[in-house]
Amino acid sequence: MAALQPPVCDFDWQAPDFTLMGTDGRHHSLSDVAGENGTLVMFICNHCPFVLAILDKIVRDAHELTEHGIGVAAICSNDPVSYPADSYENMQRIAERHAFPFRYLHDADQAVAMTYDAVCTPDFFGFNKDLGLQYRGRLDATRMGSSSTDLRRDLFEAMKQIAETGRGPEDQIPSIGCSIKWK
Template identity: 45%
Template structure:
């Protein structure tokens, strides 16, 4: 497991569009059909990463708290399933159901979406405004496995609250940290 930070991406970068298979429904879902009225959070996650496992419950709480307020949440897994079979679509479905994911969990088989987003780690969080322009790309909060800091979602919640209250999202954004995306060779 290599600790990897998220990539630096300019604010207001447009969200790359995609259509990926939802492992729960088996249907293809596009960004435009899932975007939220007030904003959209795209999370690159996977099943086996200890950093994702550490925040899974907060991802569910966060989505449940904010989706009723006009925000949508989308999770994408882009890992190489040949080398990491625990991240295969059938296992993704198991994890989504076990954790009661209130958001679609999409499989990026060709890794093209992860490349388009310049995703680097799991978890990697992108928050786009209602025009699908990037306004936050950073960590969920300061908690990491074994650092003793409670998982609260503070940083991402502050960004969501700023939009909710018609304030500017802070330009001070700490990168997310986690396992690197498992790229195909």
């Protein structure tokens, strides 16, 4: 398994709209999940060891970011035929098991991942209230096999800064993860 890293943040790139089926059985658009102070769009999946290593932290940070007016959504774009663990039904199971405080959306035709140029899971896109990209970095310094809870919360701190100032940090460390599983 080769780990991939997304490119550096393209500041002010505008978030493309989408409408996707959520694990709650309803369709959700970008405007449905956007927050008054910013929006975090995450590309994750059910089976990636990089995602699984930080999933509890993702849930924690999403809870706390909503208190800062940040809307949060996660999207699974992996091919469920080649990777059955990433099926819509398994998305529903993992969202329920981990009590996701955000919409978990199914990108069945992978069009949203392509439009966003998502590279890996996890891949984080932090937008300001005007939906201009301000963060494309990592959650924190967690690596596979480590579970430290005292690491600097890069994503949380960046999104908090975006909520307060509209701008993300200039220095960002890319996320690392498994490739999107394309059809």
